[in-house]
Amino acid sequence: MSVFTPVSESELRSYLNAYELGELVGYKGIEEGIENTNFFLTTSHGEFVLTLFERTPAADLPYFLGVMDHLSRAGIPSARPMPRRDGEVLGTLNGRATAIVERLSGRGVDQPSPEQAAALGTVLAKMHKAAADFPAQRPNCRGPSWWTPALKELHDKLPQEQLALLQDEVAYQARVDQSALPGGVVHADLFRDNALFDGPRLTGLIDFYYACNDAWAYDVAVCVNDWAINAEGCFNASVYDALVGAYAQERAFSEAECQAWPGQLRRAALRFWVSRLLDWHFPRAGELTYSKDPAEFERILLAHRQRTPQWPG
Numbered sequence: 001m002s003v004f005t006p007v008s009e010s011e012l013r014s015y016l017n018a019y020e021l022g023e024l025v026g027y028k029g030i031e032e033g034i035e036n037t038n039f040f041l042t043t044s045h046g047e048f049v050l051t052l053f054e055r056t057p058a059a060d061l062p063y064f065l066g067v068m069d070h071l072s073r074a075g076i077p078s079a080r081p082m083p084r085r086d087g088e089v090l091g092t093l094n095g096r097a098t099a100i101v102e103r104l105s106g107r108g109v110d111q112p113s114p115e116q117a118a119a120l121g122t123v124l125a126k127m128h129k130a131a132a133d134f135p136a137q138r139p140n141c142r143g144p145s146w147w148t149p150a151l152k153e154l155h156d157k158l159p160q161e162q163l164a165l166l167q168d169e170v171a172y173q174a175r176v177d178q179s180a181l182p183g184g185v186v187h188a189d190l191f192r193d194n195a196l197f198d199g200p201r202l203t204g205l206i207d208f209y210y211a212c213n214d215a216w217a218y219d220v221a222v223c224v225n226d227w228a229i230n231a232e233g234c235f236n237a238s239v240y241d242a243l244v245g246a247y248a249q250e251r252a253f254s255e256a257e258c259q260a261w262p263g264q265l266r267r268a269a270l271r272f273w274v275s276r277l278l279d280w281h282f283p284r285a286g287e288l289t290y291s292k293d294p295a296e297f298e299r300i301l302l303a304h305r306q307r308t309p310q311w312p313g
Helices: 009-016 058-073 114-130 144-154 160-175 216-227 237-250 255-281 295-306
Strands: 024-029 037-043 046-053 091-093 096-102 183-186 195-198 201-205 212-215
Touching: 009 024, 009 037, 009 091, 058 096, 058 114, 114 183, 114 195, 114 201, 114 216, 114 237, 144 160, 144 255, 160 255, 160 295, 183 216, 212 216, 212 255, 216 237, 216 255, 255 295
Parallel strands: none
Antiparallel strands: 024 037, 037 046, 046 096, 091 096, 183 212, 195 201
């Protein structure tokens, strides 16, 4: 569990005075988050999620919350931001920018079934289409402009073999031309713990705090790497086919996307390997902290460099 900024009950009660959400009944730190501090809130008006943004630039927050609101209004199961009494959706608590969103029903899955994977693929494609008219733009903060300084930070922390692999993959990705790939708003972090289910039914997409404008195929690759590939880099064919096949039924892939698919899988694996390496070697102090094993995405990247499946059909 990660709670980098503790919040007392009295501080939280005072903070909630700015909202019309009723009286505080209870609150609890949320497990598994590694970027922000999150709490489940129960009030006399319902269930909500409070986020204290630890490292996210304040200038990016209107984009994230705007995407969530836009998608919610379009019928995508995204958590709706709660306005304060003054109409704003951003506040401050203990020196951190904050937001409260509605808590969606359901829970994440550890071992997704093909039915759940298909549900995700369908909703992901609908999300991409629904956000096509979202007016704001934000570049991917975990894209090429981030890789080079990240490598510099990690240079003295890694064995030579790992460092050489990272440098080679970054050089490969720098040569990839993504200009022909269709894109728009992407979630960019849609792992299993960021999709909520009630049985086979997808009830919510959460944690849009890496959302950005990028290639839609990259967003699909991020999902595939977590949903349809195990920690050793081996594909679960039924889950893979269900996820990508359902996506394609909702939004057909272009020829350029099919050609670019191997590179997108590698790019998605590189992004999460590097971010986990940074979290592993440069941990932040927190009341309760949780870090994920970076070796998982090293193995996935290595597997992608050796073989890649084609799009179904």
